[in-house]
Amino acid sequence: MTLKSIAQLNGTVPIQFIVLATGLVMLALIPWFTGSIFHFHIAIMVCLAAMATFGMATIAWVGQLSLAHGAFVGVGAYTCALLVTRLDVPFVLGLPAAAIVSGAIAYVIGTPLLRLRGVYFVLITFALNELFRLVMLEFPAISGGSNGIAGIPKINLFGLVLQHQSEVYIFTLAMLALVVTFLWAVRRGPLGRRFSAVEENLELAESSGIPTARTQNTAFVIGSGIAGFTGAIMAHYIGFISPETFAFGLSVSYVIILVVGGRLLLAGPLVGAIFLTPLPEFLRGAQEYQHVIFGVVLILVLRFLPDGLAALPARVRSFRRAGQ
């Protein structure tokens, strides 16, 4: 909002925006500079983590935190993997189907669920995530039980099989761009204004005639749909899924990315994923400390930077202005 208004005032694109965009493009190109498969792999994981966290962020934009997010990624992963391996459906149909099934489940359970707010919503989604895992373990005929589903074929786009990591990376990057563009458009439109009204003050929004329940449900459906979308790509990139892949820990990792990146800013999930996903790889020597470090970073960011790392430039700016 502020960037846009500055741009309109000066009639030019603000310099920070150019710097930011160039930086992002350079960052995205790193694997091609190094040419290392390992770097491609990390870059893919960053994109997938960012994408799933964008889904969680959409729900956070209406003021709710969903700990069932890992389960929705799982719903998408199982939907697409089962369609492709059991029914020979092409991946290009399985991918949207994954998003639709996740979104549809969110739509059905969203209406009763979203009557709960704050910690109660967190608690019920936590219980749902656990229920998903237990149900998947209980019906091995469909889900493969604790053995999961192995040998999921590689991503196949109209006969073009993405064999190499660099090809998968291009695809994931494009999908991430799609998701970000979609959410950017949503946030700019009337729906986005309703989101932030509901997030800021639910009672006020309600009394101003905004259908708060429907708005929250819409955000829940969009966010969970994005989770399912991510899950489908994840399943076909990694090639193996099991109920444990989508346990509570996955939801928590998205919470950490979201909070560290910034809960309410569009850039938040991206910043969080870029910052946190490669971190374990740089901490190879101190692998056992990585979770401790995650925990410490989470608490410190909550305490001292509650708007997340993405809000850092704005903070520095206002700090400087206050100093002048």
Next chain:
Amino acid sequence: MSFLIAQSLINGVILGTLYLLMAIGFTLAFGVMRIVNFAHGEFYMIGAFMALIGVTWLGLPYGVTLALTVAFAILLGALIERVVFRPFRADELSGMIASLGLAMILQHGALIMFGPDPQAFPSMASGVYRLGDLIVPKSRALTLGIGVVILLGFYVMLMHTRFGRGLRALVQDQEIASLYGVRLEIMYPLGLGIGIALAAVAGALMAPLFGVSPFIGSTPLLKAFIVVILGGLGSIPGAALAAMLLGILESFTSSFVSASAADILTFVLVIAVLLFRPSGILGRGEA
């Protein structure tokens, strides 16, 4: 058949006592400080390690070890309240997210210190009690006995001391309680400390039965979570009823149906209660 029912009932009560020890601290942290403490299970784990260190490394008697565990846990709880939770007093959601971080720190801290392998714990009592056809291993009877004594002690403290009255007042209404002279600066750290101490005692009591490893905290957390939701967040009588019901329900379904059926059933129950009666089965908590 009646023998099997009675045996299931006894096992259920033992389970229920453990669940109640876990659930009180969890519900107290929410009732008093509005914190949903996802790190609560890690204090069970820490209690189990404390007992392991006391009994096998230092060679202390079990009773002394339990007392030391309680003292250490209260101090630890007070410290954590000061360092981690205090800044988020006005913000339930941030406090809860911070507890997720705290859980990671504690669990993986234990992993660094003690390694991932489960460690054996010497049994504190051997042999069984027989009541007709019923069999109760002495180790379980001991666990049950100590657990009940500690719960009774907690009950007396809560109902018949100045401190306990203060805690109950805080659960009911924080502002009015502090207006009447309940000192938050003392009650918050001590309240969290006592809740954590109960979880640590549960860990120390269960260590001889189930062994000790850095990952043992997640199941008790889950049980505490279920009990507290069924009983109503912040309600101690509700937790007591729900803990016994859950223990007996699990014991019966795993005797007569299957253990995984019990798990799924309880989660469906939790979701139903949250949706239709978020104040819990007794309706004494708040929502």
